[in-house]
Amino acid sequence: MTDKQPPTPRPSPLSAASSPPSPLQPLSDTEIELRLLMEAIYLKYSYDFRNYTTASQKRRVLYALDQLGLPSISALQEKVLRDAGLFGRLLQFLTIPVSEMFRDPAYFLALRDHVVPILHTYPSVKVWVAGCSTGEEVFSLAILLREEGLLERTQIYATDINPASLEKARQGIFPLEAIRGYTTNYQRAGGRSAFSDYYTAAYDAARFDPSLCADVIFADHSLATDTVFAETQLVSCRNVLIYFNRLLQDRALGLFHESLSHRGFLGLGSKESIDFSGYADRFAPHARAERIYRKAT
Template identity: 75%
Template sequence: MDAENGTYLTVHHTVTDIELRLLMEAIYAQYNYDFRDYAITSQRRRVLHAMRQLACSSISQLQDKMLHDASIFMQLLQFLTIPVSEMFRDPSYYLALRQQVVPFLKTYPSLKIWIAGCSTGEEVYSMAILLREEGLLERSIIYATDINPQSLEKARKGVFPLANMKAYTENYQHAGGVRAFSDYYTAAYDAALFDKSLCDNVSFADHSLATDSVFSETNLVCCRNVLIYFNKPLQERALGLFHESLCHRGFLGLGSKESIDFTVYANKFEPLSKSERIFRKRQPL
């Protein structure tokens, strides 16, 4: 009986993965969003969760609904791109940026920074605050990109739950913040509205690391906790975009569980802070 159960689960799992692949192909064909090279484990978990929330008995039924109703696809997109973010997340990363990268950035007359996979904007505002405190915000352009239009709209508004401010304040302080964090936002009801001037030089844009190309030369690329959701070919495609985008000796920041080791780009960057996943583009040989 155990063997039979094991066989059944294996077959069931395979059918689920077939349905998953078909769903991703359908999304790409109908809506031009490419999730085909996302890591299957997290993809499976997110789709099964979406299936339950959207009252579908199978992935195939979800696919059918999604193909015939764009509003269902937009709901599904929220599950496929679940934003998990906070301001000054991993404060030691921002402290390393402040201490080890900013001195180099100060030597440029103007700066272009790309925050790839910006989600609902927490990282964008964190970067803007850091740059303002270092006297760099006025001469910086920040490109904040994501594939989820609803997340980008939230990021543009700069409104975050007031209940999160205590944790964000602690992160900010540990990240080397030099002011009162509350200076940057106005509390109203249960929300915190961040200073609009922080985004005067921010360009929010729809961009897919799976299908789109480089759009500007940049001095710093931050793509944190995005690559972990990609399979290896898509990780390498994204790293290729970052390498191509970065200027001579530009900087790349990744998430705490991400690395360029064992990729074709491992020898094209040198670690500036290996523990904080901050790298610098090597000079070409």
């Protein structure tokens, strides 16, 4: 697969999200430790998890403690500050990839029926898959776009903050045990071929056709600290905002709004919505049930 760099980021009016003010109610010891850990990670390694939801932080950090055999969050912080290798391991826990191909098939069916016909009117199309994890969403979109005759004139940007996840995405190799579920999703998403046409099975893995993502630009990008790097017609960021607090959700939505061309499309996860965000009036529902919106202003 082609490993390129995205265009030079243009300045964004949005500043990096900062930590929210201290709440009036006292914090628990665990919450204090979590805040200190996230601040330490940001200052030491420039990874900003400070505005992820406390519930998400706590769940992932406590799991990391168990797996790493450490007694407390404070002990983890002390070791992480002195051991970059340990931070690399911790990063895998903080960004646990939970994904599947053609997840929520109705979303992809809605893209086929309600978005693709409009994308066909553009001479070329740019798609941003934000928070692409290990690449399941990227390959799903590439398959859909190929079947709809759009892939050859589409540039896909696939971004994530986890270098290990990006490397897995580049490889396009997924567990064979997951393929049955992926096949069902593909069929329900309006797939027009045999799903097996897109991969080669060997031992316990399925390697997907490299030509699907030959021109995909995989790149490191943080919705918490980075800026917009391209004008796009479709942004797909699904099941990412649910891990952000309101401040960071609004920052991410601001980036998507800035990135999208006039009347561009935004796709979110089934449990996500812009209805109560600071950008509710900047997007109009296009396929509300499937969480597909269109830039309004």
